[in-house]
Amino acid sequence: MTDRPSLITRSAGYTALCLTAVASLAPLVWVGVASLRDSTQITSHPLGLPDRPRWDNYVKAWTQAHFADYLGNSLLIAAGAVLVVLMCAVPAAYALSSLRLPLSRPLFVLFLLGLMIPIWSIIIPLFFQMRSAGLVNTRTGAILVEACLGLPFAIFMLRAFMQTIPQGIIDAARIDGAGDLRIIWSVVLPLARPTLQALTVFEFMWSWNEMVVPLFFLQDESVRTLPIGLTFFQGRFTSDTGVIAAGTTLAIVPVLAVYLLLNRQFIRGLTAGATK
Numbered sequence: 001m002t003d004r005p006s007l008i009t010r011s012a013g014y015t016a017l018c019l020t021a022v023a024s025l026a027p028l029v030w031v032g033v034a035s036l037r038d039s040t041q042i043t044s045h046p047l048g049l050p051d052r053p054r055w056d057n058y059v060k061a062w063t064q065a066h067f068a069d070y071l072g073n074s075l076l077i078a079a080g081a082v083l084v085v086l087m088c089a090v091p092a093a094y095a096l097s098s099l100r101l102p103l104s105r106p107l108f109v110l111f112l113l114g115l116m117i118p119i120w121s122i123i124i125p126l127f128f129q130m131r132s133a134g135l136v137n138t139r140t141g142a143i144l145v146e147a148c149l150g151l152p153f154a155i156f157m158l159r160a161f162m163q164t165i166p167q168g169i170i171d172a173a174r175i176d177g178a179g180d181l182r183i184i185w186s187v188v189l190p191l192a193r194p195t196l197q198a199l200t201v202f203e204f205m206w207s208w209n210e211m212v213v214p215l216f217f218l219q220d221e222s223v224r225t226l227p228i229g230l231t232f233f234q235g236r237f238t239s240d241t242g243v244i245a246a247g248t249t250l251a252i253v254p255v256l257a258v259y260l261l262l263n264r265q266f267i268r269g270l271t272a273g274a275t276k
Helices: 003-034 039-045 056-065 067-096 104-116 124-132 141-163 167-175 179-192 193-210 213-216 228-234 239-269
Strands: none
Touching: 003 167, 003 239, 039 193, 039 239, 056 067, 056 104, 067 141, 067 179, 067 193, 067 228, 124 141, 124 213, 141 167, 141 193, 141 213, 167 179, 179 193, 179 213, 193 239, 213 228, 228 239
8 A cells, every 4th residue: 555655756857857758749740741741741630740750841941041150150059158158157167166355245145146137128228238348249149148158057057066066175185285277177177077068058059049139249141140030930931830940950950969968977967066
């Protein structure tokens, strides 16, 4: 009798997980199937399977909508934003967690305010500042803005992990003559690898899907990113849903590839710092 509630609880948990997985994957599966159909088939039978796979939808999506240019811009901006975030967040989190700074707690609270302020409330003054600096319609400007938006969460996540590192390890490195930069490079970074990999996935995904920053700061078509490009792409092919679905499928591939490359450490990175 004691095992019965546990069995019911596990069954309910597995059922909830299966339903959540189906609800999450169903739209992706539908887009993938729709990318191999023409618009007539999709309109007449939205949930049907393709009679004959239309691989030319991917050719149209790649060649007729500057898809390669949008993809390259998105990859460059997302990778640049991730690099800037990691380079700035690691020393900041180390200083807030390991160094005895007199204003470390107020500074940390100041960083957390970045998680509470929506981008829409600062987008207009930020645009004028970036325009006066000559960074509008440049990939560098988009990288800097997206990196600044990602820094608060990155510092919060890395600080939580670095607080779990025993202070004795850092003190031993200091006794051996290592400075702060040497400690970060030789002690902190190897221990923080799972957290850094999880943070890389998060930041890449957020930067890749970001629409507000490219919409305001990347108005020229030559520097337009994929999410904004897909909105114009949809306007060009409103009657060809299969081509739109093909472009959306291609847009999913880079984020999925980054996750598959780093998935081994992803869960460890999420739980790092959960307990001290």
